[in-house]
Amino acid sequence: MVTWQSPRSLAVLIPLDTADSPGALLVPYPAMLNVSYELVEHVSWLIYARRRELNSPWRRLGCFKQALLALAHLRKNETFAQLAAGFGVSTTTAWRYVDETLDVLAAWAPGLHEALTGLGEGDHVIVDGTLIPIDRIAADEPYYSMKHRRHGMNVQVIARPDGTPLWFSRATPGRTHDLTAARAHGIVQACLTRQILVLADRAYQGAGATVRTPYKNHREQPEQYQQFNRDHARLRAPGERAFAQLKSWRILRRARCSTRRIGTIVQAVHTLLTCNYLG
Numbered sequence: 001m002v003t004w005q006s007p008r009s010l011a012v013l014i015p016l017d018t019a020d021s022p023g024a025l026l027v028p029y030p031a032m033l034n035v036s037y038e039l040v041e042h043v044s045w046l047i048y049a050r051r052r053e054l055n056s057p058w059r060r061l062g063c064f065k066q067a068l069l070a071l072a073h074l075r076k077n078e079t080f081a082q083l084a085a086g087f088g089v090s091t092t093t094a095w096r097y098v099d100e101t102l103d104v105l106a107a108w109a110p111g112l113h114e115a116l117t118g119l120g121e122g123d124h125v126i127v128d129g130t131l132i133p134i135d136r137i138a139a140d141e142p143y144y145s146m147k148h149r150r151h152g153m154n155v156q157v158i159a160r161p162d163g164t165p166l167w168f169s170r171a172t173p174g175r176t177h178d179l180t181a182a183r184a185h186g187i188v189q190a191c192l193t194r195q196i197l198v199l200a201d202r203a204y205q206g207a208g209a210t211v212r213t214p215y216k217n218h219r220e221q222p223e224q225y226q227q228f229n230r231d232h233a234r235l236r237a238p239g240e241r242a243f244a245q246l247k248s249w250r251i252l253r254r255a256r257c258s259t260r261r262i263g264t265i266v267q268a269v270h271t272l273l274t275c276n277y278l279g
Helices: 039-055 061-078 082-089 091-108 179-185 188-191 223-246 259-273
Strands: 002-004 012-018 025-028 031-033 124-133 150-159 165-168 197-199
Touching: 002 188, 031 061, 039 061, 039 091, 061 082, 061 091, 061 259, 082 091, 091 259, 124 179, 124 188, 124 223, 150 179, 150 223, 150 259, 165 223, 179 188, 188 197, 197 223, 223 259
Parallel strands: 124 197
Antiparallel strands: 002 031, 012 025, 124 150, 150 165
16 A cells, blocks of 8 residues: 655645636645555656656656556546646646556557467467446447447457456457457467467357357257356356456546557556556
8 A cells, every 4th residue: 555645835725727617626635545565666667767768857756756646547547637736746747647657557568479478279268358438529439339338448358267367458449349359459360379278258259260159048058058158157257357457447447538548558557467566
């Protein structure tokens, strides 16, 4: 757990003019962030390395505080105005710090082929898709998922049998069918090449290759088919753990950012999930 104590110089009312609440005031306060100190320190070292690479000049916030600001945004889904008030910077600076940190973290996320390294014939993985909810936008039709009855972005995951995520895909519009997304990302072909058995739900029926899905339900389904479906569901169930971990970072429960940045956020969170000290 990390506690952020607002400096005394910030113990003042900060004006915030919005259309809904003109003349409103933001008041910074001490708060607890549900991540470990080691994780913040790890992210701060990545930021430090990036600053050294760019030969960056002096910044208003040090690497540790920039890491803390970005993690607060990801973990709590606080707005940039709220973050700016708490850390004593402008809203634009808060946005820039978060954006930079996301790019730094996303660069460390594994690619598809790297994630499957060491797996082959005799191994199996779980493939599934989820929807990252978004606010409605003007051209909203491609983002509306008929399956979930809401707007969002489709993200695919490859997980180990225990539910540990190996790889997350880039985000595609929510209208994209799971099977279409899996093929477009190269999941089906990559697993076929390595002869990795894939367990997936009925949304992936017709994938062929090494993908195994449940039998379709019929009124008089043979007992062996019913038993296969039960065993399949039992083996596939831990895959939900991957998305539970992903969405423990509240920004992915309802993304308010540009749809073009959601994929970067997912990759950044995956990098954080690979750390062994999440707190």
